Amino acid sequence: MKDCRTPSYTVDADVKVNGHAFTNNSDDSNGSILHGSSTNIVWHKSSVEKIDRQELLQQKGCVIWITGLSGSGKSTVACALTRALHARGKMTYILDGDNVRHGLNRDLTFKAEDRAENIRRIGEIAKLFADAGVICIASVISPYRKDRDTCRSILPDGDFVEVFMDIPLCTCEARDPKGLYKLARAGKIKGFTGIDDPYEAPLNPEIVLQQGEVCPPPEAMAEKVISYLEAKGYLHA
Numbered sequence: 001m002k003d004c005r006t007p008s009y010t011v012d013a014d015v016k017v018n019g020h021a022f023t024n025n026s027d028d029s030n031g032s033i034l035h036g037s038s039t040n041i042v043w044h045k046s047s048v049e050k051i052d053r054q055e056l057l058q059q060k061g062c063v064i065w066i067t068g069l070s071g072s073g074k075s076t077v078a079c080a081l082t083r084a085l086h087a088r089g090k091m092t093y094i095l096d097g098d099n100v101r102h103g104l105n106r107d108l109t110f111k112a113e114d115r116a117e118n119i120r121r122i123g124e125i126a127k128l129f130a131d132a133g134v135i136c137i138a139s140v141i142s143p144y145r146k147d148r149d150t151c152r153s154i155l156p157d158g159d160f161v162e163v164f165m166d167i168p169l170c171t172c173e174a175r176d177p178k179g180l181y182k183l184a185r186a187g188k189i190k191g192f193t194g195i196d197d198p199y200e201a202p203l204n205p206e207i208v209l210q211q212g213e214v215c216p217p218p219e220a221m222a223e224k225v226i227s228y229l230e231a232k233g234y235l236h237a
């Protein structure tokens, strides 16, 4: 039986329709665009566009993609960031891996192909939020470089801001707020990221959040992201 989570297309050309980038699409011989398994679909344009929504919100929609090991502080930084931006009158929304797996992605496991599908879906949702003019904060382990790069590729240039939580495994493991590392070390969880499953660190992230002798407070880390957004003009229409 065909797995409905696995796209059946294989063509990897990038296509743009009304400024929206799509990957893994292809032109058929008649010139109409194929999106995954859906055929005979036509892009419907709205009379209110991203630029209008951005004007209303006085900001630019984008995706802040926070990647790192479990326990590296992704959710904590995401919360500090949303709070600080909200206080400045900016509209944000957090897509947290744990939370999305409670609903939309509850059918997915932690096998590599399910993690890829998890990231693909979160990337697509984040893209919709960014198109809505919202500053969307995705906090997900997203262990594979290729999956993160695919999410980057579906957004307009500059709108995907990769934030790497460069926190050593030993720190994450010492924190272990959910006791998952302990279970993984005991062999009770198989395929745990950083223990017996890979984590591919970003090669060229826009922002790296590191610890020195001590870990900076989450608010300071959030400020680093806000400075980047300010410098790139995302906090104004």
Ligand SMILES: Nc1ncnc2c1ncn2[C@@H]1O[C@H](COP(=O)(O)OS(=O)(=O)O)[C@@H](OP(=O)(O)O)[C@H]1O
Pocket: 069, 070, 071, 074, 075, 096, 097, 098, 101, 110, 114, 115, 116, 118, 119, 139, 140, 141, 142, 143, 178, 180, 189, 190, 191, 192, 193, 197
């Ligand atoms: N095998 C395995 N590996 C890693 N993490 C695991 C695993 N099983 C459960 N968990 C819990 O799931 C949370 C990660 O979900 P994500 O959707 O962010 O993961 S992924 O991006 O699909 O890899 C992650 O949350 P965070 O600790 O907030 O990162 C864990 O609590």
Ligand SMILES: Nc1ncnc2c1ncn2[C@@H]1O[C@H](COP(=O)(O)OP(=O)(O)O)[C@@H](O)[C@H]1O
Pocket: 068, 069, 070, 071, 072, 073, 074, 075, 076, 077, 139, 175, 177, 215, 216, 217, 218
């Ligand atoms: N900057 C920080 N300094 C010290 N402790 C932190 C920091 N950020 C997060 N923590 C702590 O580390 C643990 C894991 O943080 P969390 O945000 O849940 O990580 P993740 O979402 O990456 O799994 C929590 O107990 C949290 O309080």
